[in-house]
Amino acid sequence: MASQVTFIGAGNMASAIFGGMIEAGYPATAITATARRRETLEPLEARYGINVSTDNDAAVANADVVVLSVKPQLMREVCERLRDVVQARRPLIVSVAAGLNAETLDEWLGGGLAVVRCMPNTPSLVGAGASGLYANARVSEQQRRLATSLLEPVGLVEWVDNETLIEAVTAVSGSGPAYFFLIFEALEEAGKRLGLPADSARRLALQTGFGAARMAQQSEFEPAQLRRNVMSPGGTTERAVHCLEDGGLRELFAEATEACAARAREMAAELGKKD
Ligand SMILES: NC(=O)C1=CN([C@@H]2O[C@H](COP(=O)(O)OP(=O)(O)OC[C@H]3O[C@@H](n4cnc5c(N)ncnc54)[C@H](O)[C@@H]3O)[C@@H](O)[C@H]2O)C=CC1
Ligand SMILES: O=C(O)[C@@H]1CCC=N1
DSSP states (O other): OOOHHHHHHHOOHHHHHHHHHHTTTTTTTEEEEEEEHHHHHHHHHHHHOEEEEHHHHHHHTSSEEEOOOOHHHHOOOOHHHHHHHHHHOEEEEOOTTTTOOHHHHHTTTTTOOOOEEOOOOOOGGOEEEEEEEEEEEEEHHHHHHHHHHHHHGGGEEEEOSTHHHHHOOOOOOOHHHHHHHHHHHHHHHHHHHOOOHHHHHHHHHHHHHHHHHHHHHHHSSSSHHHHHOOOOOTTHEEEHHHHHHTTTTHHHHHHHHHHHHHHHHHHHHHHHHOO
């Protein structure tokens, strides 16, 4: 029988994950999602056929897995209210919240729990996500496989063996879609400045990003070689790439990802503060 999975906080990330699970054949009847208001839940119930509830305690009472998917700032209150029912049931806890470490979550939930910390990203909504996962010492091999099977339907799953690496995952793939959206915006603007109609510029930019990613995933060559293959000596790409390199693109990515990881650490310190 399928494990009973309860999502606390039926928002974007939760619906991406359970939507993917259902598409991959997971029984909707084994999935429950909660929110504060019924209006949030009704469309999800109608679309996916999952169980919905505004009562977090009741939704956790029979769960094998509890996916914590409310905003990080709400997590403490949500966890502390769930403490009794979680301690009675002791399900596998999976958190997708940014900047909250496994130990803090475990403490808020009363302690001694198997906790998987996951950093997914929004392309999970279209089945092309990338998630980094970390398991605390109480997570069994079978629970690891279960967590993998929940996340794999919406994209790539990468386990890390040190929790601090979740900050690096956040900097690369959790926040990463925003970097690429920014590049698409900039490329579209640049295309327009060169005279392309706006809609053509956007389509060309997006398809080029998609094509480059797909090609790099399928190719036997690494991205640097694929880039060199486009750069004919003395040609157009060489000029453009030198311009980006001279402008400090690599250093900017190093700085941006460091800033991102530092913010994740800051959030962990702020949110995990003891009273
Ligand atoms: N948006 C992103 O790119 C990413 C988000 N995350 C994490 O995912 C988590 C959720 O983010 P989103 O889905 O974007 O937020 P969201 O705002 O779409 O979803 C949160 C949901 O929680 C519900 N909620 C609020 N209080 C509740 C309570 N007391 N009980 C039950 N449900 C309650 C809200 O009604 C809402 O539906 C966050 O912790 C965030 O850090 C992680 C990776 C990427
Ligand atoms: O910006 C944030 O805090 C969240 C976590 C990763 C993506 N969005």
